Amino acid sequence: xxxxxxxxxxxxxxxxxxxxxxxxxxxxxxxxxxxxxxxxxxxxxxxxxxxxxxxxxxxxxxxxxxxxxxxxxxxxxxxxxxxxxxxxxxxxxxxxxxxxxxxxxxxxxxxxxxxxxxxxxxxxxxxxxxxxxxxxxxxxxxxxxxxxxxxxxxxxxxxxxxxxxxxxxxxxxxxxxxxxxxxxxxxxxxxxxxxxxxxxxxxxxxxxxxxxxxxxxxxxxxxxxxxxxxxxxxxxxxxxxxxxxxxxxxxxxxxxxxxxxxxxxxxxxxxxxxxxxxxxxxxxxxxxxxxxxxxxxxxxxxxxxxxxxxxxxxxxxxxxxxxxxxxxxxxxxxx
Ligand SMILES: Cc1cc2nc3c(=O)[nH]c(=O)nc-3n(C[C@H](O)[C@H](O)[C@H](O)COP(=O)(O)OP(=O)(O)OC[C@H]3O[C@@H](n4cnc5c(N)ncnc54)[C@H](O)[C@@H]3O)c2cc1C
Numbered sequence: 412x413x414x415x416x417x418x419x420x421x422x423x424x425x426x427x428x429x430x431x432x433x434x435x436x437x438x439x440x441x442x443x444x445x446x447x448x449x450x451x452x453x454x455x456x457x458x459x460x461x462x463x464x465x466x467x468x469x470x471x472x473x474x475x476x477x478x479x480x481x482x483x484x485x486x487x488x489x490x491x492x493x494x495x496x497x498x499x500x501x502x503x504x505x506x507x508x509x510x511x512x513x514x515x516x517x518x519x520x521x522x523x524x525x526x527x528x529x530x531x532x533x534x535x536x537x538x539x540x541x542x543x544x545x546x547x548x549x550x551x552x553x554x555x556x557x558x559x560x561x562x563x564x565x566x567x568x569x570x571x572x573x574x575x576x577x578x579x580x581x582x583x584x585x586x587x588x589x590x591x592x593x594x595x596x597x598x599x600x601x602x603x604x605x606x607x608x609x610x611x612x613x614x615x616x617x618x619x620x621x622x623x624x625x626x627x628x629x630x631x632x633x634x635x636x637x638x639x640x641x642x643x644x645x646x647x648x649x650x651x652x653x654x655x656x657x658x659x660x661x662x663x664x665x666x667x668x669x670x671x672x673x674x675x676x677x678x679x680x681x682x683x684x685x686x687x688x689x690x691x692x693x694x695x696x697x698x699x700x701x702x703x704x705x706x707x708x709x710x711x712x713x714x715x716x717x718x719x720x721x722x723x724x725x726x727x728x729x730x731x732x733x734x735x736x737x738x739x740x741x742x743x744x745x746x
Contacts, residue, residue, distance in 0.1 A: 413437045415745075416438070416564070416565065417430075417441070417567065417569070418441050418442075418555055418563065418564070418568075418569045419433075419441070419442045419443070419569075419570045420442075420443050420542050420555070420571045420572060420581070421571070421572035421718070422442050422527075422536060423451025423718075424450075424453060424530075425717050425729040425730070425732050425736070426442060426451075426570070426572035426733060427442070427531065428729070428734050428737070429717060429733040429737040430442050430532075431530040432733070432734055432737035432738070433737050433741070434533075434534045436745070439534075441535040441537065442534065442536045442537065443537050443540045443542050443557070443563075444536060444537070444539075444540065445539065445540065445542075445558075446538065447538055448524065448538070449524065449536070449538075450523070451466075452466040452693070452696070453519065453523050453524050453527060455519075455523050455525075455632075456689075458604070458606070458642075458687070459687070460606060460642035460645065461522075461642065462521070462522040463631045463632065463647055464518070464522055464523040464631050464647060465602040465604055465647055465691050466696075467523055467726055468518075468627060468629060469517060469518050470526065470725065471510075471514040471515070471727060472517065473514070473727065483529050484517075484519075484526055489519060489525045490517050490519055490520055490525075490526055491518060493517060493518045494516065495616035495617040495630075496615050497618070498618045498619070499619040500620040500621040500622065501620070502620040503620045511619075522632055523632075540559075540561065542555050542557055543558050544556040544581070545569060545571075545581055545582070545714065548564070552564065553565065553566050553568075555569070567713065567744060568713045569714045570714075570716075570717055570733075570736050570737070571715070572717050572718045572732075572736075573718065574695035574720060575595035575597055575695070575698075575702075575718065575720040576595075577695070578716050582709065582716055585709065588710075589707060591702060592707065592716060594702075595701060595702050596698070596699040597695040597697065597698050597699065597720060598652035598656070598696055599655040599656060599692065599695065600626075600649050600650060600655050600697065601654070601658060601670065601690060601691075601692055602691045602693065603647070603648040603650075603666065603688065603690045604645070604646075604647055604688065604689050604691070605647075605667075606642045606644070606645050606685065606687045607643060607645075607685060607686065608683055609643055609683040610683070611644050611646060611678065611682065612683075613678050616630045618677065620651075621674075621677040622673050622676065622677050623651060623654065624651060624654045625650060625651065625654075625670060625673050626650065626651040626652070627649040628646060628674060629646065629647055630644065630645065630646060631646060631647045642686065646674075648670050648671075648674060652696075652697065655692075655693075655696075659694075663689070663690040666690050667690050671688070697724040698719060698720040698724040701721060701722055702720060704722075705717075705722055705731060705732050705735035705736075706732055706736040706739055711743070712740070712742070713740075713743060715740060716736075717732040717736035718732055719732065
């Protein structure tokens with residue numbers, strides 16, 4: 412272990428990829444995560460039946476490095492192939508149709524947040540620590556402040572992997588170098604998790620753009636047998652970006668009613684009775700306008716912004732950005 416101390420903000424795919432890469436060089440890494448769990452938008456909500464995947468639904472592996480990571484995750488039983496019986500609606504773009512033909516799909520096993528498993532190494536992870544400020548101590552070191560008045564450090568380098576607007580809030584007070592983060596656009600997404608008492612009468616396991624309101628609907632977590640024995644038919648619905656923007660401040664009950672109504676219209680049948688239903692609002696879900704480079708350096712290369720939003724809207728973009736930020740930090744601190 413070297414004496415170099417690194418702080419990573421965020422324990423999603425980007426933050427954990429950066430942490431694991433730096434840990435392997437012997438650096439002393441601490442990850443700060445505001446939530447109780449790891450994985451960020453690779454999210455699984457625990458219910459009385461089992462876990463609903465209410466964030467990312469599947470991953471693609473177009474980049475060779477990420478494809479190798481998926482193979483590693485499969486060997487850990489943390490990932491598996493997924494080939495649902497898919498219906499695609501009229502709003503599916505020609506590019507999406509082309510990708511559907513080419514891509515293999517993978518899910519975390521038994522639930523999405525397990526996909527980060529191979530990255531969790533013996534570095535320090537402080538959960539339920541929301542970082543509110545990065546303080547520059549001198550030209551080479553930084554302290555972090557959290558929402559409970561804690562102060563941590565000094566750190567020789569910091570990598571911030573929160574969604575773009577939250578990263579901008581932390582970094583823009585430090586330097587104008589981070590101003591381009593303000594040009595990144597991320598769309599919100601309302602997610603509904605519905606546990607039906609009897610199977611929804613449809614031939615499909617997943618629907619892409621079935622209606623203007625719903626961009627995605629799928630049987631959740633199909634590989635978790637125990638979940639499916641307890642819960643006859645669990646579905647996750649994702650509202651489209653436009654619908655989510657228009658209903659961003661609606662209450663959960665109204666969102667649930669509207670989106671289940673849209674699902675009923677799409678499937679053309681009376682929906683089965685609900686055992687339970689809940690909703691989750693992702694304020695920053697999918698990148699619409701990315702930064703266009705794999706990470707953003709500032710403070711002499713010691714404070715780096717990373718995350719899916721640097722390159723795109725997918726988990727593999729997060730993995731690549733986390734790796735790239737870690738390599739940039741190694742270049743700065745070790746050469
Ligand atoms: C509804 C939805 C559907 C999606 N579907 C797909 C899909 O099918 N396929 C796909 O590839 N991708 C999908 N995505 C996108 C995918 O989830 C993301 O690209 C990827 O998970 C982003 O990883 P990340 O590490 O960059 O960011 P995140 O996963 O957002 O991780 C950032 C972490 O930082 C933490 N954090 C934020 N601020 C602070 C702070 N101040 N202090 C401490 N911690 C902080 C957050 O809690 C979070 O854990 C979807 C996303 C959503 C929301």
